[in-house]
Amino acid sequence: METDCTRDTPAPLPAGTRLLHIGPHKTGTTAIQGALFAAKDRLPEYGVAFPAHSRHPMEAALAACARPAMMGDTRPTDRHWTGLLEQVRATRTKTSVISSEFFADAPDDGTITRIVEQLGGDRAHVLVTLRPLAKIMPSQWQQYVQNGLRMGYEDWLEHMLRKPPYEKPNPSFWQRHRHDRLVERWARIVGPGKVTVVVVDDRDRGGLMRTFEALLGLPGNLLQPVPDTANRSLTLAETEMLRNLNVEFRGNGLPDELYSRLVRNGAVLHMKNSCSPTPRDVKISTPRWAVEAAGEIGAETAERIGALGVRIIGDPALLSAVPEQASPASPEPRISPEAAAQALYGALAAAASAPPGAAPARTVHQTSSKELVRVLGHRCLKRLGRR
Secondary structure (H helix, E strand, C coil): CEEECCCCCCCCCCCCCEEEECCCCCCCHHHHHHHHHHCCCCHHHHCEECCCCCCCCHHHHHHHCCCCCCCCCCCCCHHHHHHHHHHHHCCCCCEEEEECHHHHHCCCCCHHHHHHHHCCHHHEEEEEEECCHHHHHHHHHHHHHCCCCCCCHHHHHHHHHHCCCCCCCCCHHHHHHCHHHHHHHHHHHHCHHHEEEEECCCCCCCHHHHHHHHHHCCCCCCCCCCCCHHHCCCCHHHHHHHHHHHHHHHHCCCCHHHHHHHHHHHHHHHHHHHCCCCCCCCCCCCCHHHHHHHHHHHHHHHHHHHCCCCEEECCHHHHHCCCCCCCCCCCCCCCCHHHHHHHHHHHHHHHHCCCCCCCCCCCHHHCCHHHHHHHHHHHHHHHHHHC
16 A cells, blocks of 8 residues: 655656546535636646536536436437547647546446546546545435435435445445445556545645645646535535425426426526525534444445555545534524525526427426426516516
């Protein structure tokens, strides 16, 4: 095992490396992607390229891993992945960075081998960023709720930690977050010497940026955080509001496409962009038993990763860290009138942005999602006109 202290400067990767940052989710991926994309025009000065047209090439990663899109979104196609590969090849001898947490969802069925080969085989180097599981669980639960999950947090923890085979309702959770197995899957294909694991220390806010700069041979402080309110976690009240909406949505059999447009990319997105959490807002609290279970899994994970022979930057002991005291019982979550109003407005604005049109008279269940969105938009515009 090769281990670097977080305060040491890791040696740069060889020039021409194709660095594949696979996440997983909730380990600083969005911050890195935003910083790299913001510095995209300056990177070539230092022999580095960020070959993507957007901050996060999510569709390309999903297509590469043959994974479904978010609920209601258009399914990615091979065109997304081949397009990204063309951009990677165009970087020629430069070091290129491809970053998506959805690569952590790649199944162990030849998919990883194909991805590595398409990225240049020996030129590929896999980077995994890790945080303690106890800190990931609440963030990942509310993210699942944003994709339609209807299960409450404590019930979800029971299923993930206490009910074998621990695959319901979200089988992707352990595919991503059994981190030792994740590292092992990729190391088996590229070799331990082509895998770097970075243990993120939340106390060092700029540490992850500095590590990426060192690995890519970039000057210090070139990568800077980019504000991204759309990526903030929901408060407990906001998540519970959305979870209850999911119950109604599913219970009435509305089309997934409508959820994508009006809920996730309408109500939720506008609420996150318009309302910042305050100290009065109740955060998602993990019960003591779950925190301790996460710590035990983290300790086992750190030990197994250490035995794989991959390069580790940071302190693996952080993965098993457990708070000294359990989180206090949360008061009843109450969503603010402002947040509720912004969520409602976001849904209305998303509906109104659809081209106006009429659909034949039929029930919601018989109407296509495209026609339904048109009808909602037309009605919203008419009502706004009356006002």
